[in-house]
Amino acid sequence: MTNHGAVLTALADPTRRAIFERLAGSPSAVGDLARHLPVSRPAVSQHLKVLKSAGLVTDHADGTRRIYSVDSAGVAAIRDYFEQFWEQSLARFKAAASQPMREDT
Amino acid sequence: MTTQVQETSVTTQTVVDAPIDHAFRVFTDGIGSWWDPGHHILEAELAEMVFEPRVGGHIIDRGTDGSECRWARVLAYEPPRRVCFSWDINLRWQLETDPAKASEIEVTFTEEGPDRTRVLLTHRHLDRHGEGWEAMRDAVGSGWTLDRFAEVAAKS
Numbered sequence: 001m002t003n004h005g006a007v008l009t010a011l012a013d014p015t016r017r018a019i020f021e022r023l024a025g026s027p028s029a030v031g032d033l034a035r036h037l038p039v040s041r042p043a044v045s046q047h048l049k050v051l052k053s054a055g056l057v058t059d060h061a062d063g064t065r066r067i068y069s070v071d072s073a074g075v076a077a078i079r080d081y082f083e084q085f086w087e088q089s090l091a092r093f094k095a096a097a098s099q100p101m102r103e104d105t
Numbered sequence: 106m107t108t109q110v111q112e113t114s115v116t117t118q119t120v121v122d123a124p125i126d127h128a129f130r131v132f133t134d135g136i137g138s139w140w141d142p143g144h145h146i147l148e149a150e151l152a153e154m155v156f157e158p159r160v161g162g163h164i165i166d167r168g169t170d171g172s173e174c175r176w177a178r179v180l181a182y183e184p185p186r187r188v189c190f191s192w193d194i195n196l197r198w199q200l201e202t203d204p205a206k207a208s209e210i211e212v213t214f215t216e217e218g219p220d221r222t223r224v225l226l227t228h229r230h231l232d233r234h235g236e237g238w239e240a241m242r243d244a245v246g247s248g249w250t251l252d253r254f255a256e257v258a259a260k261s
Contacts, residue, residue: 082115086226089141090119093224096139097121097131 010054015039016047020056020070027069029062114229121222128222129185129214133158146194147174158182164190176200180209188212192228 011017018037022028030048034041048068051057058071121128131138137154145151149168156164157179164177181189192208195201208230215223 082228082231083117085144086115086117086228089139090117090224090226092139092141093132094119094121096135097123097128097222 010050010056013047013050015043016051019044019047020051023057023068024070027067029065029067031065033068114227114231116225116227118223118225120217121224122220123222124220125185125214125216125222128224129188132212132214132224133182133184133188136164145174146176146199147172158184174200177210178204178207181211186214 011020015037019033022033022036030041030044033048034044037044039047048057048059052059052068052071056071057068059066059068061067123131133156136156140154142151145166145168147166147168149170149172151166152169153167154164155167156162160179160182162179162182163175164179166174166176168174176193177190178193179188179190181187189209189211191204192210193201193204195206201207208228210226210228212227213225215225217223
């Protein structure tokens with residue numbers, strides 16, 4: 001079950017986006033992620049927790065490690081970004097169109 | 106304002122308190138007045154946007170360093186009722202050079218009164234972005250860099 005609001009919140013953070021994008025490229029353990037990003041392992045774990053609870057990321061055990069990967073069930077929510085993007089854009093457009101346009105520029 | 110989401114397209118509409126000609130002009134020629142300036146794929150800050158008012162023209166982002174990004178081709182230009190343009194940006198937020206892999210945006214303007222215009226926007230053929238999209242849906246392969254959209258979402 002994906003919470004769209006949680007998805008938006010989860011991906012609003014640049015570090016979490018970086019983690020998510022990296023996982024979309026290849027499933028990784030916490031240590032792998034921490035090595036490639038300017039954040040500590042505990043911080044990565046914390047971000048993964050948020051991504052996981054938003055339904056964007058899932059994990060499974062691989063020996064003693066946990067491997068994180070993008071959750072396909074959460075990916076449908078990515079369309080929300082187009083939806084959100086165009087809604088916001090049209091709201092901005094509406095505001096702009098409702099004001100007189102400068103004809104002299 | 107309502108939005109419908111289908112498998113590979115998104116539709117959003119709004120009603121603006123403006124005559125149809127004006128609404129069309131603001132959407133096209135005035136794109137820089139409403140487009141979120143944080144939403145671009147230039148290295149530099151966005152300085153201005155140009156909407157070339159003809160089929161075969163482009164939507165061009167210009168950076169403060171003089172760089173340019175032609176991220177959309179104008180596919181239909183029928184003032185004041187309809188405009189279509191391509192979304193030549195791939196799922197890694199780079200310019201897509203293969204038109205077959207670009208999605209499309211169609212915007213229609215309908216007069217509801219002298220000072221009232223309905224604007225319907227459909228962003229379709231998202232599946233044309235190909236492997237990235239499928240990969241994201243199937244959770245394998247390369248990912249979809251959400252940076253720019255998420256930046257926009259975060260600022261609201």
